[in-house]
Amino acid sequence: MTGEIKLAIDVEGGDHGAAVMVPAAVQAIRSDAGISARLFGNKAVIESLLDNDDGLDGRIQVQHCEGTIAMHERPVRALKTGRDSSMWAALQYVADSGCDAAVSSGNTGALMVLSRKLIGTLPGIDRPALMSWLPSVSGHTHLLDLGANVGAKAEHLVQFALMGSVTAELVDDNANPAVGLLNVGTEHSKGHEVLQAAARQLEKLPINYVGFVEGHDIYQSGVDVAVCDGLVGNLVLKSGEGLARMLICALEEELASSFSSRLRAAPVRPLLQRWLERFDPGAHNGAAMLGLNKVVVKSHGDADVNATRNAILTAVLEARQQVPGRIQEIMADYAVGTE
């Protein structure tokens, strides 16, 4: 552990706001003596939720904010009118202080735009990318970009690959993460010119680039980091969420379809529970915005307290592993290599 990690947590936003964010922050801080946090939002609400939280040694501070950014506010509007919001204040605090990381479950687009404005991007990064973990047969796969960028050019895909590789290395303690470029097939000739050009560049770089990979490789552990344009990543992520929900709901329907079904299902409930926990998206909550000067993590809007705590701890891990600094280093090496 390398000194205390200081967090700025925007407690407004998401489906549940402070009611989830505050207890999640308390859980995270209780679980790790090396964390402190400043919570941004409605002070009276936050303090009422903190009421019984002794023993935190003053590791939680509260900063009152009048405004919030609505979940469906257009990011450009948030940029114009969001100055009094909890999200803006949290990011400003990270930008101006020794604070290491920001966490929010608010409007993703606004968080990206405000992070770029207030915290700034690392040298050599054109576009920060949103990266998340998806469950896989043997663990998880990092997928980026998830929608921060649509219409990525070859050089952006290369930047995503470099950022994904170094982040996976640090947060998974994996010395040599396999990085693949998502495509319609694995042969060299597949895909359009943007993918072809990105592949040519990636083959020359000192990362473990394994070539083109296909959609099923994400969940079948074909690769540690899967790289794609934000439109593709967003649709893969959200279609997968929809598919999993459909399968799980339909299984529930079958098991509850009659009295005899319910009777037969009862003894397998613990097995089903274990099955679902294996792929619990909350266990992997926390999408990283990579390419910024500090750590910024987006928690899922509908995350519960445990899942939100996991997103906060993801931010702590990235800050402790100094992900932004390591991305800066790899980008500097890359810039030298391509000069």
Add this chain to the structure above:
Amino acid sequence: MTGEIKLAIDVEGGDHGAAVMVPAAVQAIRSDAGISARLFGNKAVIESLLDNDDGLDGRIQVQHCEGTIAMHERPVRALKTGRDSSMWAALQYVADSGCDAAVSSGNTGALMVLSRKLIGTLPGIDRPALMSWLPSVSGHTHLLDLGANVGAKAEHLVQFALMGSVTAELVDDNANPAVGLLNVGTEHSKGHEVLQAAARQLEKLPINYVGFVEGHDIYQSGVDVAVCDGLVGNLVLKSGEGLARMLICALEEELASSFSSRLRAAPVRPLLQRWLERFDPGAHNGAAMLGLNKVVVKSHGDADVNATRNAILTAVLEARQQVPGRIQEIMADYAVGTE
């Protein structure tokens, strides 16, 4: 029923070749007195598989072909050297005769390239598209393009939407299928210029275009036809296959993890079976290549006999509903409208 439907079936290709294609053809023909088929492949093998099939009233003919196109052959190579293959012969027969539809479980890229060359595209269609059915909460959703085109322009997405709309109308008997454009969000401002331009054109057309839809809408029945570039569609399709396989295998593992688990699982087996059948991809096997002068259907490479029969019956349905002619009509109307 509007007269006999004549099929050309390439029995080579796929994981199982004639061993699956021939019995599937026999099943299809037995199930529908209005079908006849010409099978293309190794004559001796086909005839040995037909041995006991009396009662088909001469509705199966066999045409011997020496060659096959390998599953991973590059399409351009198939175009150069595939002239003696069963796929080429089947498509040539459809092009030259009164035959209505071709079915193959062979190399998708080669099937697309040879279909364009031999059968040709309809007037107004720049690029044929591959469309398949995905299961959804309340039935199924048609998704196109699945990878025939990567880097689609706005006008291609509009063509896909028109072709998908008219095909869904005919094969689902749905007078007003809802058509959506896959994007990272539903707001008008979302996505890149290609999506924005396609949306502007689609809003003016006489189809039930419902706007941008998100990934989860595919499985959650948010739309009847989901339109996207081939890279996106292919990755959504294949990542979904990988995810479903992971979830189902993991459930099997839990249920078989110990003697007591197996004992508890036994009574729920019929419920699980019913659950899986609800989403059986074989029930919806058969991807349509839309935009060609005749019906061409691609059966999944690993389909079994029942699934392959379903792909053949999909081709029959599309031929009977005269899908190519109706696409030609809607494209002609569209051309007049945009002159």
